[in-house]
Amino acid sequence: MSSAQERELILSLGKAIKARRLKAGLTQVALGSKAGLHPTWISQIENGRVNPTVINLSLLSGGLGIGLSELILLAEELNRATPDSDGAPPAHPR
Numbered sequence: 001m002s003s004a005q006e007r008e009l010i011l012s013l014g015k016a017i018k019a020r021r022l023k024a025g026l027t028q029v030a031l032g033s034k035a036g037l038h039p040t041w042i043s044q045i046e047n048g049r050v051n052p053t054v055i056n057l058s059l060l061s062g063g064l065g066i067g068l069s070e071l072i073l074l075a076e077e078l079n080r081a082t083p084d085s086d087g088a089p090p091a092h093p094r
Contacts, residue, residue, distance in 0.1 A: 012079035035063030
């Protein structure tokens with residue numbers, strides 16, 4: 001996986017977390033309280049500024065009331081739907 005693909009995946013994870021948080025009607029503060037994470041950290045994750053650990057993703061998915069696998073699948077779907085900077089869909093080598 002290239003660094004550009006890694007970056008897109010991190011951004012997609014953040015978008016997935018934000019989408020589920022908004023769907024649940026939660027603020028970053030409320031999600032932070034449920035997940036045991038600081039709201040600033042959640043903001044950084046949602047904006048793709050940090051690469052969250054599996055532990056933090058597990059805490060966030062629990063705070064959102066979904067399974068970790070569901071969060072990852074949503075991120076993958078968003079990542080597939082996000083075109084690369086040249087307008088082409090991202091490559092996903094298998």
